[in-house]
Amino acid sequence: MKRTIGLLAAVLLVTAACSGGKSVLCAAAARSPSKGAATFVKFRANEIRKFREFVFSLQKKKLSPQEGQKRVRDYARKKLVKAFLDFRKTEAGAKAAQEIDRELIVIAIQVAEDDTLVDRIVKSEKDVKKSLALKLFTAERYGEVENSRKAKELVDAVLRESKAKYPEVYKDAEQILFRVAPEGLAFPEFPDGTKDIDGKVLRVSDYRGKILLVDFWATWCGPCRTEIPSLVKVYQKYHDKGFEIVGISLDKSKGDLLKLTGKEKMTWRQYFDGLLWDNKVAKAYGIRAIPAMYLLGRDGNVISNNVRGGRLEEILAKELGGEK
Numbered sequence: 001m002k003r004t005i006g007l008l009a010a011v012l013l014v015t016a017a018c019s020g021g022k023s024v025l026c027a028a029a030a031r032s033p034s035k036g037a038a039t040f041v042k043f044r045a046n047e048i049r050k051f052r053e054f055v056f057s058l059q060k061k062k063l064s065p066q067e068g069q070k071r072v073r074d075y076a077r078k079k080l081v082k083a084f085l086d087f088r089k090t091e092a093g094a095k096a097a098q099e100i101d102r103e104l105i106v107i108a109i110q111v112a113e114d115d116t117l118v119d120r121i122v123k124s125e126k127d128v129k130k131s132l133a134l135k136l137f138t139a140e141r142y143g144e145v146e147n148s149r150k151a152k153e154l155v156d157a158v159l160r161e162s163k164a165k166y167p168e169v170y171k172d173a174e175q176i177l178f179r180v181a182p183e184g185l186a187f188p189e190f191p192d193g194t195k196d197i198d199g200k201v202l203r204v205s206d207y208r209g210k211i212l213l214v215d216f217w218a219t220w221c222g223p224c225r226t227e228i229p230s231l232v233k234v235y236q237k238y239h240d241k242g243f244e245i246v247g248i249s250l251d252k253s254k255g256d257l258l259k260l261t262g263k264e265k266m267t268w269r270q271y272f273d274g275l276l277w278d279n280k281v282a283k284a285y286g287i288r289a290i291p292a293m294y295l296l297g298r299d300g301n302v303i304s305n306n307v308r309g310g311r312l313e314e315i316l317a318k319e320l321g322g323e324k
Helices: 007-015 037-059 065-088 091-095 097-112 115-124 128-144 148-162 167-180 222-241 254-263 280-284 311-320
Strands: 211-217 243-249 269-272 292-296 302-304
Touching (some): 037 065, 037 091, 037 097, 065 097, 091 097, 097 128, 128 148, 222 243, 222 311, 292 311, 302 311
Parallel strands (some): 211 243
Antiparallel strands (some): 211 292
């Protein structure tokens, strides 16, 4: 489980993190017609500004990562969370209660690391459909910090509670489960007619008996490009032992894709349709943020979707052996 984050990452997570062109923070101005929304947006902007200033001030003090993280967490718990809870008690806050609750969940999970607060907020929603939606929202936030246990608990609850009465919610929950806690699940077959950039048919089933990484990425994605040197190294080391990669490119320009894959010696197969976030394969799997990397075992089931930062090679060493 990955819970700690860097100082700058803390700012980015709480202020403007976006995936697929949509804010994961659900800012009230962007999505709510409630009368308290405008007041809440001003309040939120002011509190986030103060939080940013605090984090950047810490960067100048040359603190250890552990001490810096502790101070960020303490600020979030003692000041940021308190400010949002106090505002929620006001007349304007009461009108924007749902937006505030979601913001508090984001802060509690991604910065304050306060699961007790998250549980309290989730349990406070008494409307059944709103409760189901809030649980799924919270599960996705836990997925972002790679807390698959908490994410799975919430999605499993929604699956139980929605199966009989809310089939559309149940379907959403199934898709979210695959994104946040896919370990052990069968990786669905690529959509019919999926072909690689050379026009050859791509099928997950063709890779049975091998270890396969399905990598949803794009040349314009900074974190995706950060992973490339490691991917190339691992591919060269383990390919002859039975390791394969299939890239699902969310690029718009085929030229950009070919230029980068050639330069970086990314010799594995790529899918490309030029549709960015409307990429047909990515949409089939409900991908909303990249990089999204799924490592499949020989049986086609997901081993892990947490394979960044050297984790991939650790798993492959166990599955395929060490040095050649």
